[in-house]
Amino acid sequence: MFNKLKIFTGNSNPHLVEEICHYLHLPVSQAMVRRFSDGEVFVEVGENVRGADVFVIQSTSPPVNDHLMELLIMLDAFRRSSARRITAVMPYYGYARQDRKVAPRVPISAKLVADLITAAGATRVLTMDLHAGQIGGFFNIPVDHLFATPVLLDYLRQHLRGESVIVSPDAGGVERARAIAKRLNTGLAIIDKRREAANVAQAMNIIGDVEGRLAVVLDDMIDTAGTLTEAARALMDHGAQEVWACATHAVLSGPAIMRIKESAIKRVVVTNTIPLQGDAATEANVVSLSVAQLLGEAVRRIHMEDSISSLFV
Numbered sequence: 001m002f003n004k005l006k007i008f009t010g011n012s013n014p015h016l017v018e019e020i021c022h023y024l025h026l027p028v029s030q031a032m033v034r035r036f037s038d039g040e041v042f043v044e045v046g047e048n049v050r051g052a053d054v055f056v057i058q059s060t061s062p063p064v065n066d067h068l069m070e071l072l073i074m075l076d077a078f079r080r081s082s083a084r085r086i087t088a089v090m091p092y093y094g095y096a097r098q099d100r101k102v103a104p105r106v107p108i109s110a111k112l113v114a115d116l117i118t119a120a121g122a123t124r125v126l127t128m129d130l131h132a133g134q135i136g137g138f139f140n141i142p143v144d145h146l147f148a149t150p151v152l153l154d155y156l157r158q159h160l161r162g163e164s165v166i167v168s169p170d171a172g173g174v175e176r177a178r179a180i181a182k183r184l185n186t187g188l189a190i191i192d193k194r195r196e197a198a199n200v201a202q203a204m205n206i207i208g209d210v211e212g213r214l215a216v217v218l219d220d221m222i223d224t225a226g227t228l229t230e231a232a233r234a235l236m237d238h239g240a241q242e243v244w245a246c247a248t249h250a251v252l253s254g255p256a257i258m259r260i261k262e263s264a265i266k267r268v269v270v271t272n273t274i275p276l277q278g279d280a281a282t283e284a285n286v287v288s289l290s291v292a293q294l295l296g297e298a299v300r301r302i303h304m305e306d307s308i309s310s311l312f313v
Helices: 012-022 066-080 108-119 135-137 150-160 171-184 227-235 256-261 292-303
Strands: 007-009 030-035 039-047 051-055 085-090 124-128 143-144 164-168 188-197 200-207 216-220 241-251 267-271 286-289
Touching: 007 012, 007 292, 012 051, 012 292, 030 066, 030 267, 039 066, 039 124, 039 188, 066 085, 066 108, 085 108, 085 292, 108 135, 108 188, 124 164, 124 292, 135 143, 143 292, 150 171, 150 241, 150 267, 150 286, 171 188, 171 216, 200 227, 227 256, 227 267
Parallel strands: 007 051, 051 085, 085 124, 124 143, 164 188, 164 216, 216 241, 241 267, 267 286
Antiparallel strands: 030 039, 188 200
């Protein structure tokens, strides 16, 4: 059946796609994704996909709009080329933070992106660690929502030492932090965070015991690292011995790396749903773990029509 499986990629994360294809023992399928001189995206599929099971692997990572347009245009190209099924594999789903109306006259951009992906031709979506689980309900097509928990757990089990505590940086992340703490048999703490504006947060109180412990701040993404560094400061003020950060998506935009360097954070553990760029790629304290095997196994099971529920942990 693998002769009908085709894996394509845009320009967002080609190294991850190569790792996934290596796991599946398949070549990366051929497609040209380039720009006209005015910046418009041009896509040309380089092989026959009629009747094929096509997977387009593309994170909507920075530059978000460029990579989103690449994905949409690739989906349209495969739909017009008579692919049997088209799965949009989005290791990182951009615009996910705009998932509800928090004020009058603001958009729900996560729903808009879902509509665009469906209209472009996707018949299925595979993604990882959505900022909010309800985004899966924005689609009228099947959505498989994976979690990077197994990858992060393996690393933490090998490297945590002494007394440790898993810390949620806000109330919304408590469920995620509790699940990790339970599996690692560690303590749990929560930070009472007040957000003054977008990308601006101030940590207020610590709920739980962190004194003398290695505190691991767990989140779904690190963007400008404002929340993260405020959390680290609050934890150290409450007696934490050391602070690590652990997240699935390393957006690391703007002043993120500078803030991390100047903070009390000793180690940042992320995955390669977004490739590390610039200073982040050379920063010794930033550890990037691969999710290629997890995504590759999901692709294999979807293609073979096998259950993937065991991957939802």
